[in-house]
Amino acid sequence: MLPRKDLFDLPEGVIYLDGNSLGPLPRGALDRASRVIRSEWGEDLIRAWNTAGWMALPARVGDRIAPLIGVPEGSVATGDTLSIKVYQALAAALKLRPGRTEILSDTGNFPTDLYMAQGLAGLVGQGVRLRTVAPEDVAGAIGPATAAVMLTHVDYRTGRMHDMAVLTRAAHDAGAVMIWDLAHSAGAVPLDVAGSGAEFAVGCTYKYLNGGPGAPAFIHVRPDLVEAVQPALAGWMGHDAPFAMEPGYRPTMSVERMRVGTPPVIQLSILDAALDAWDGVDLAEVRAASSALSERFIAEVEARCPMLRLASPRDPALRGSQVSFAFPDGYAAMQALIARGVIGDFRAPDIMRFGFTPLYLSEEDVVAAAEILGEIMATGAWDAPEFHARARVT
């Protein structure tokens, strides 16, 4: 039964609607981190790579992410940041489709995904370029020049969700490779990446998976393709025998070839502990609860705040697990809300964003949040000068 607030250390007096950006601290994470630091690192020292299983940790954690995204064990590698994983998937996709020159994405995609594609296209040359179209126009834009379709499943700004099965089929019908970015999907909505047939899926683990700031990213490669994938970032941890210290790169015959360098052991351990929260949790139940919470929030906010405009799809089936409202002074309004203990975030130019995470949010929480937002808007409390000063991270 949800919520399971006992699984997290949430501060008193805070309603946390930003788990889509940085998940809260899972109960077991602190103990696990201190055990890894004190005992494994502190006492075992370098021996811990073997005695504490550090070297196998990236694969073990990947195997725990696999069921959450609907792919088989042994098909997910972890490490690095999502930006790096996007780059690896794109580079591999271009190699799989020589002669094709287009990376197709949508204008709502997260900037780093687009930047990584631009950077890669510049490096590769040969006419390769990134093209973006409106999210609803992607299917019709895939063509014979498209090497890869790279989409973020749930739009970080609006929460709009692409149809994974339909778009993957459209990409494949045109002979293109499909790459899904699951940053705002993993741990938020049920996923069937294997069923879609997509070649690659990538994502981060500090959002709905609660792995903590800077937690490692993941990449899934469709198992039949692993040996055809040529890693662009040919790091020693993806080598078949890293400690043979061979002069030439020879990728290992598994998804582990997408590993690059030394794994972030402490962060991976924290993520491993964080993933305990999903044991026995049915993502269909999470999805149903998050739809109910977000529907309630929209109704409560719209009843109180006529100046806010819903910027997410109204149909919950077309949304991920977040709700966005547009308001010209959204930054200041969000700061005022945070000052009252309701934490969401702001995305330029005018989006107030709220994430719904049924593992630790109840209906009372979202109603209370809407009431506080209603007060701030009705009284104009948001317009105080201190709420207009922009911090570095919004």
Ligand SMILES: *Cc1c(COP(=O)(O)O)cnc(C)c1O
């Ligand atoms: C959060 C997010 C990222 C962040 O990338 P990092 O390399 O982890 O900083 C990238 N892409 C999308 C779609 C995201 O939502």
